[in-house]
Every structure is written in C-alpha cells, then in structure tokens.
Amino acid sequence: MTLKIDIDDGTGIAPYEQVRAQISEQARAGALPVGYRLPTVRGLAEELGLAANTVAKAYRALESDGVIETRGRNGTLVAAAGSAADREAASAAQTYAERARRLGLSEAAALDAVRDALRAAYGESG
Known part of the structure; x- marks a missing residue:
C-alpha cells in the first residue's frame, strides 16, 4: 500500500487542502491502514513539488482531525481515527x-x- 496524491492546480482548491483531503479519504477508506507511516513533510513536499509549509499545514489539519498522529522520531502515522471522527461528528451534530x-x-x-x-x-x- 502506498500513498497516492495528485495535486490539480486547475481545481481552485488550495494544495494543502488537496493533500489533507486525499490523505483523509485514503485513511478512512482503508487504503492507508492504521499505523501506516506517512512520508516526512519534506519528503512529501519534494515528491509533490510543494513547499514544505504546505504539507506541514495539511499534516497539522489531519492531526487536528484525528486522522494522523505524529510520534516524534517514529514518524507520522495513520491513526485509528474512524471512531474518534465519528464521535466528534456526533457531538458537533x-x-x-x-x-x-x-x-x-x-x-x-x-x-x-x-x-x-x-x-x-x-x-x-x-
């Protein structure tokens, strides 16, 4: 399993939001399983041709949403977010x-x- 992200400059959607949405969708669909190690911010930025700050912003949003968790030197991993996201959505509703x-x-x-x-x-x- 590998992370697949396509940035489309013609959508009018900010690149960080495209990164956030695609990682979130793949994690929730199970294409990126719980515990999957994401590339470093710099690594993904280089791969996608984006600024590191753009990827960092997407990762911060994903972490805030409970989709990923950063474990220092152990990297950034897909979290067991489904139930946490469901609980938060139910609470907001x-x-x-x-x-x-x-x-x-x-x-x-x-x-x-x-x-x-x-x-x-x-x-x-x-």
Missing part, C-alpha cells in the same frame, strides 16, 4: 441540533442550513 431547536428553527430549516454548510465546505454547488 448534537450541539447543532440543540442550538437549532433553541433558535426555533424547524427540522427542515435546520437540515437546509446543514446542507448549505456542507456544500460550501466540500466546494459543491447546487
């Missing part, structure tokens, strides 16, 4: 649902707001 109810939104209006936010976050239109 619960918080949102309670807030929407307090604001007096109908279920339909609350769901519409979530769909709009997801479309904006994932770069989809309509």
